[in-house]
Amino acid sequence: MKTILAAYSGVLRGTGSSLLSALQDLPSAPWLSRSKVQKHLQVISVLQWVMSFLMLGAACTLLLVYIFCTDCWLIAAMYTAWLIFDWNTPKQGGRRSSWVRNWTVWTYFRDYFPIRLIKTHNLLPSRNYIFGYHPHGILCFGAFCNFGTEATGFSKKFPGIRPSLATLAGNFRMPVLRDYLMSGGICPVNRNSIDYILSRNGTGNAVVIVVGGAAESLNCAPGVNSVTLKNRKGFVKLALQQGADLVPVYSFGENEVYKQLIFEEGTWWRLAQRRLQKLIGFAPCLFHGCGLFSDDTWGLVPYCKPITTVVGEPITVPKIEEPSQEVVDQYHAMYISSWSNSSTSTRSASPRRIAS
Numbered sequence: 001m002k003t004i005l006a007a008y009s010g011v012l013r014g015t016g017s018s019l020l021s022a023l024q025d026l027p028s029a030p031w032l033s034r035s036k037v038q039k040h041l042q043v044i045s046v047l048q049w050v051m052s053f054l055m056l057g058a059a060c061t062l063l064l065v066y067i068f069c070t071d072c073w074l075i076a077a078m079y080t081a082w083l084i085f086d087w088n089t090p091k092q093g094g095r096r097s098s099w100v101r102n103w104t105v106w107t108y109f110r111d112y113f114p115i116r117l118i119k120t121h122n123l124l125p126s127r128n129y130i131f132g133y134h135p136h137g138i139l140c141f142g143a144f145c146n147f148g149t150e151a152t153g154f155s156k157k158f159p160g161i162r163p164s165l166a167t168l169a170g171n172f173r174m175p176v177l178r179d180y181l182m183s184g185g186i187c188p189v190n191r192n193s194i195d196y197i198l199s200r201n202g203t204g205n206a207v208v209i210v211v212g213g214a215a216e217s218l219n220c221a222p223g224v225n226s227v228t229l230k231n232r233k234g235f236v237k238l239a240l241q242q243g244a245d246l247v248p249v250y251s252f253g254e255n256e257v258y259k260q261l262i263f264e265e266g267t268w269w270r271l272a273q274r275r276l277q278k279l280i281g282f283a284p285c286l287f288h289g290c291g292l293f294s295d296d297t298w299g300l301v302p303y304c305k306p307i308t309t310v311v312g313e314p315i316t317v318p319k320i321e322e323p324s325q326e327v328v329d330q331y332h333a334m335y336i337s338s339w340s341n342s343s344t345s346t347r348s349a350s351p352r353r354i355a356s
Contacts, residue, residue: 042112043292043301045105046141050300053139057174064175083175090172090182091193093201094164098150100183106151113257113302115145117152118310125160125204128244129314130194130235132335133208134227135251136216138258138287140167142251142307147208148184152309158206164197165208168282191238198242208249209235214283218273220255221262229336236332243319246335248312257302260287 067076089095109115123129133143146152147163154163166189172178187193189209197205210216212228219226239246263270277283291297315334320327 038108038111042108045108046112047292047301048105049109049144050139050302052177052180056180057171057177060176061174079175090178090188091190092196094182094185094187095179096185097183101148101150101185103149106145106149109149110145110151113141113253113304113307115142115152115307115309117146117154117157118308119157120311121313123158123161123206123247123314128198128203128242129161129206129247130239130244131163131206131208131247131249131311132235133210133249133251134212134229135220135225135254136210136212136214137220137251137254138217138260138285139302140210140254141257141302142254142309143208143210144184146309148186160204161206162204163206163208166194166210194238195242198244206247207244211235214277217285218283219262221260222256225255233328233332236335237323237328239317240320240323240327240331243317245314245317246331247314248335249309250312251307251309253305253307256305257307258287258289260285
């Protein structure tokens with residue numbers, strides 16, 4: 001973790017995002033400057049992802065039901081039949097598309113914040129890895145941009161490593177959205193899916209797990225990084241069973257892009273959030289960003305705050321098919337110590353708290 005914080009301190013002095021080559025030849029005009037056009041494209045690219053993640057699945061499900069009630073019902077029936085046939089694909093490595101991962105829209109997405117990926121150590125293609133990603137934030141912009149696309153150059157920085165970002169399994173039950181997610185190399189965060197990637201897909205695989213999950217998102221707030229990790233040991237046990245090295249990953253700035261109304265523990269609203277989290281799998285947060293046309297209004301567009309994702313030093317993990325609780329606790333303590341031992345190693349990082 002010291003390497004993560006040291007690397008982050010170094011990039012704070014860096015410059016912002018680069019201009020895209022496609023905008024170099026735009027004619028100069030007082031109402032159509034290159035910077036304004038670029039900014040508008042960045043906002044659109046980010047907003048389309050936010051709307052896709054929040055609404056695409058539900059919208060396509062309703063559309064499919066509607067088509068069943070029209071004269072075009074045969075199209076809906078054919079798609080449903082294919083969906084049933086393809087149902088287990090997300091749990092069997094998915095359907096990654098290099099073309100989608102390299103879309104130009106993701107470079108605009110990256111430059112909006114901007115998002116940067118920092119490498120501190122080499123990763124061997126002969127090993128498999130489990131990346132522990134922190135913090136969750138509201139919508140995991142850093143995790144998606146760095147590991148669900150090639151906008152920050154993951155494959156060039158870590159040659160021979162294939163990242164698979166794990167997210168809620170419920171997203172893969174929704175038409176169209178499931179295919180959109182799979183094209184970016186995103187997989188369900190369940191045992192079957194992760195086991196398949198780490199045991200039946202060769203080596204050089206890196207499953208990215210947002211360890212804090214939905215519970216952590218309820219505590220995210222600008223200025224303070226609260227990490228839900230103390231009682232999260234499942235990913236460590238999985239790493240031991242598969243012999244996959246643990247890699248801590250931290251995104252500085254992930255909690256800065258949205259403002260959230262946080263309810264105190266014990267209140268009725270907090271209790272409702274917890275129960276809905278257990279029922280539907282994610283936490284219904286009350287958050288806002290800025291408006292589409294103005295930073296002074298409320299909306300779903302995230303604030304332009306830099307996100308710097310630092311991939312730390314891997315922790316070598318042996319393969320133990322049935323690890324004892326003592327061994328799991330040992331490696332979990334090793335993982336946690338990387339945070340606690342470096343809490344004062346830099347003045348650039350905001351305060352961090354490890355919660356249950």
